[in-house]
Amino acid sequence: MSGLPDDELARRAARLEWLLLDVDGVLTDGRLVYDGEGERLKEFHVRDGLAIELARRAGLKVGFLSGRTSPALARRARDLAVDALITDRADKGRAFADFLAAQGTTADRVAYAGDELLDLPVVRRCALSFAPADAVAEVLARVDRVLAARGGDGAVRELVEVLLRARGAWDAAVAPFLGG
Numbered sequence: 001m002s003g004l005p006d007d008e009l010a011r012r013a014a015r016l017e018w019l020l021l022d023v024d025g026v027l028t029d030g031r032l033v034y035d036g037e038g039e040r041l042k043e044f045h046v047r048d049g050l051a052i053e054l055a056r057r058a059g060l061k062v063g064f065l066s067g068r069t070s071p072a073l074a075r076r077a078r079d080l081a082v083d084a085l086i087t088d089r090a091d092k093g094r095a096f097a098d099f100l101a102a103q104g105t106t107a108d109r110v111a112y113a114g115d116e117l118l119d120l121p122v123v124r125r126c127a128l129s130f131a132p133a134d135a136v137a138e139v140l141a142r143v144d145r146v147l148a149a150r151g152g153d154g155a156v157r158e159l160v161e162v163l164l165r166a167r168g169a170w171d172a173a174v175a176p177f178l179g180g
Contacts, residue, residue, distance in 0.1 A: 004128070004144040006166070012127045012144075013166035017109040019055050020084075020099070020122070021156060022092075023066040023073055025115035026132055029152030042072040045152055051160035052080050058169040061103075065095055067118055093121030113159055115139055115151050130159050 004012075024030050027048060033041040052062050063084030064077055070087070077085040084103065089095035092114075100107060111128040112119070115135035120142065123129040129143040132155035140146055145162065149155040164170040 003146060009128065009145070009162070010166040010168075012108075013111070013163050015109060016060060016111050016127060016163070016167075017105055018061045018063060018083075018103070018111070019052075019160070019163065020063045020065055020096075020110055020112045020126070022112075022114040022116070022119050023064050023070075024068065025135065025151040026113045026155060027064070027076075027152065029150065030115065030134075042070060042076070043152065044076050045154050045157070047154045048156035049076075049080055051157040052082065054164065054173045055160045056081070056083075058164055058167070058173050060163070063099070065089065065092060065099070065112075065122070067092065090118060091121075092118050093125075096122045096125060111159075111163060113147075113156065114143075128163075130155075130162075 021027055027044055028042050035041060055062055061083040064082055065086045066073060067090040086095055086099055107125045108127045110126045112122045112126040113130040114123055115132055117136060117138060119139060123142050130145050130147055131139045131143040132147050132149060132151040134150040147155045147158045149158045164173050
């Protein structure tokens with residue numbers, strides 16, 4: 001879906017170092033599932049995982065920022081070899097400031113995807129902001145681009161394709177899969 005003009009998207013995308021992702025509602029559909037022992041279970045879309053790998057191969061660092069902590073998320077982060085995992089940080093504005101300081105980067109080098117009110121402090125500061133189609137209205141109204149996919153249903157895959165196309169890196173990213 002549209003929002004930010006393509007030429008401005010390309011300009012900002014070219015400067016990016018990081019793709020930072022909210023978890024519940026972006027990487028997942030936002031539902032929390034508990035087993036008999038109370039531990040949260042999460043479902044992740046396989047296409048999002050491959051997209052994260054493509055983003056990393058194209059030179060972007062990838063991080064997860066969650067207000068919750070979850071063994072399932074920690075496992076997924078390890079499986080995908082993400083560059084940063086920030087959990088149990090409900091104050092995402094402060095978490096983002098700490099992330100920038102820890103990584104030695106600036107907000108204009110970070111793209112972010114979020115879906116809920118807690119994400120707004122990051123949405124307002126980062127270089128490029130995205131939201132899945134089913135994000136809350138306040139977030140949808142403030143992001144640079146609303147994705148067609150819902151959270152947990154390939155939204156990150158769509159986001160990565162948008163970013164890599166804007167950076168002129170999509171064809172190279174998918175070439176190994178096309179036999180080229």
